[in-house]
Amino acid sequence: MKRVATNEVQDFEVEHQNLVRKLAPESMVLLKNDNQLLPLANLKRVALYGNGARNTIKGGTGSGDVNVRHFVTVEEGLENAGIQITTKSWLEAYSELKAAYEKKYYADLQEEAKANGENDMMAMMGKMPVELDYDLPLSDEDADAAVYVLARNSGEGADRKIAAGDIKLTKTEIRDITKLAEKYDKFVLVLNVGGLVDLDPVADKVPTILLMSQLGTATGDALADVLTGKAYPSGKLTMTWAPIEKYPSTANFGDINDTPYKEGIYVGYRYFDTMKIKPTYEFGYGLSYTDFEYQTEEVKADSESVSVKVKVKNTGNYNGKEVIQVYYSAPSTLIDQPSQNLAAYAKTKELKPGEEEELTISFKTAAMASYLEDRASNVLAHGQYLIAVGTSSQDTSIVAKLDLDKDTVVEKFKNIGGKVDFKDFVPKESLGEDLVDVPEISLKSADFNQVVHQYEKPSFDTTDISTKIMWDEVVAGEKTVEEFVASLSNDELVTLLTGNYTDGEGLAVIGNASSSVAGAAGETTHKLEKFNVPALTMADGPAGIRLSTVYSLDNEGNAHPVTSQFEGMQGAEQAKTNDNEKHYYQYCTAIPIGTAIAQSWNPEVAEQYGDLVGSEMELFGINIWLAPALNIQRSPLDGRDFEYYSEDPLISGLTAAAVTNGVQKHPGCVTTIKHFASNNQETNRYFSNSIVSERALREIYLKGFEIAVKTSHPLTIMTSYNLINGTHSCSRYDLLTEVARDEWGFNGFIMTDWLVTFAMLPNKGKYTTASPSQTIAAGNDMIMPGLKSDTEGILKAVENGKLSREELEVAADRILNVIFKLTK
Ligand code: BGC
Secondary structure, eight states: OOOBOOOSOOHHHHHHHHHHHHHGGGGOEEEEEGGGOOSOTTOOEEEEESTTTSSOOSSOBGGGOOOOSOOOOHHHHHHHTTOEESOHHHHHHHHHHHHHHHHHHHHHHHHHHHHTTOOHHHHHTTOOOOOOOOOOOOOOSOOSEEEEEEEOOOBTTOOOOSSBTTTBOOHHHHHHHHHHHHHOSSEEEEEEOSSOOOOHHHHTTOSEEEEOOOOGGGHHHHHHHHHHTSSOOOOOOSSOBOOGGGSTTGGGOOOSSEEEOTTTTOOTHHHHHHTTOOOSBOTTOOBOSSOEEEEEEEEEEOSSEEEEEEEEEEOSSSOBOOEEEEEEEOOOSSSOOOSOEEEEEEEOOOBOTTOEEEEEEEEEGGGGOEEEGGGTEEEEOSEEEEEEEEEETTEEEEEEEEEESSOEEEEEOOOOSOOOSSOOOOOSSOOOOOOOOOOEEEEOGGGOOOEEOOOOOOOOOOOOOOSOOOHHHHHTTSSOHHHHHHTSOHHHHHHHTBOOOOTTOSGGGTTOOOSSSTTOSEEOOSTTGGGTOOOOEEEEOSSSOBOOSEEEEOTTOOEEESSOTTTTOTTSOOOOOOTTSOOEEOOOOOOOOHHHHHHTTOHHHHHHHHHHHHHHHHHHTOOEEEOOBOOOOOOTTOTTGGGSOOSSHHHHHHHHHHHHHHHHTSTTOEEEEEEETTOOOOTTTTSOEEEOOHHHIIIIITHHHHHHHHHHOOSEEEEOSSEETTEEGGGOHIIIIIIIIIITOOOSEEEOOTTTTSOOSOOOSSOOOOOHHHHHHHTOOBBSSOOHHHHHHHHHHHHTTSSOHHHHHHHHHHHHHHHHHHHO
């Protein structure tokens, strides 16, 4: 760990900014490019408009926001590229209107919070006004092209709204975009958004649409590179874009108590493709500056794996990268099936015009199995499996048929999740694929292996040790972690099971609970320092590391934020400057938001972002990065979708695994995959109950976590605020112990999301806060950020026999093993 005592720009900041700039175009999705208008070489003068032009959004708000020294807006990025902006007075006038509008909005909110006796920051978290309407004249000056940057923001604490100025365009936006597209031959609509905007009113009127997304520190520079052809976009959508009314989740979203996931497994393209509903832009879609041709050369399949060889050729005039997607369709001989599921994908290297690459894309045959609740098994139904290859979910062709002779159980589980009181949606018509003449491969049920999971109540069998052991003896290999655990008293064990609270604190700890790193979101306990047990520091993500940028140190070496850990967040306390203090600086890099990282469809890119974060973790003394976040984008209305990767569990899991690999390359640094699980709305988020069938849980909502755990072994998991089928996820033994540990082999520790055991906001619904002792009993080892009431709750449960010492030992052992691995 390094204390940076100068405010001067450090080398790592420049290197990381350059890296983000280089990688960011892989996340941009070219949605439309009529007559190959882009790239625009020789761009000298640009008429720049839109709410994201000067007030560019680098990433959403809340714990996922990263405090940076500076980030490059679109206006700056174009100017850095030597382009003259001809609309400075429009940008100025718009910014003034916006500032006044927002000032009033937040002042009113603050008043309301005061009147209700609520904590300002918590009551205002994530709330933001819809985009305003205005009447500003467009400029008459000459320009080579017009660029309209449309921005939307959202964040933890509030969901998005089906309203003009949020999911929908405002009248002003439709009017100005339409006028500009008519006036300029060269018109580019740039989307600086973290999720869906309903583009239907303008999509046909404009020649070019580029989903720039929110790309962190280098946003504006990366855009300039792509517009001018210095770089090229190669991202693809990881969520279906359609008018909001068409998503099956829209009808069941946002209730303060119960949210039934009636669409079952038919999330995103699984619904749109099955129902043959044409979205505005489909899952997996994205254009290039160049053209590609691809051809499937070979398909091989056996009981182990399916593998597809595809040759891709750049047939156009620019460099580019293409993503080849492999989908499968399973027969509905046992249970209903979506028309297709993503099975695997690969991105080419950079291909020059005329260049070719052969990709081999494989997946496990057993991954095509479906979960049958009545058998608690993953079963490959007998019949025909179709393998399709393409460049988006709606642009695929079937390349092989696999024929399985008998129903085949490939994995046997225990039922989990509880019952729901509705039947999941089942599509009426079956897909009815055209029969095509493609190679047919027979698979024999008898060749498949079967995995049968065993479930075991966690135990701790070292006899209690009465002599005290120092942690140094464990580090020296003289004693085991288990012996150390056995030597602790109940009180000492319990201190480990919560974060490092100081008595009496409640709301004060939100987002800043570390004494060694200013602005870090949490720490493991310091209360065992008497035995020399070190504390682990945790800081938020996913779009980089969120710390206070400026801090001071007291005489004991404790760090105190000078600038807020929530810089710019409405209602949060801001800088506490004192000129006599010596200041230290932590300028972390904002990387692209989760959705943008996934849009690269490139695990190598995701890993490089993880690596960048890992190196800053090492530098600033962070052990646990509270990211990646990989909840499924069930509905575009979720205020945190931008932090998440995709509506598809495979791409979510693989992206999280790649990011984790990047972080965990760094000694002493690990990730926390969050929010486990079904955290899909922000409305009444501490008390919202997701009602999900076991099939949808296992095939959609847990799948990404499973892939991440099995592929990259993250050492910690964070449970979610929400309840699942009536029980807080942090109190679900089935999810935490049986699924994560027994089935997947997770062997780190599990922590709660922040203050899930504490009524932070007035609870408007029917469910209560999570119980500290049930949380521990379920296998959620640590309550974060930790409150005195958590410790008291656990100890009380031990006293009255509801929790055993052994359960405390099991949890403490897991935590201390992680501490051991990270600090030895
Ligand atoms: C968020 C988490 C975050 C935690 C710590 C919570 O409000 O839901 O994602 O990691 O705060 O800041």
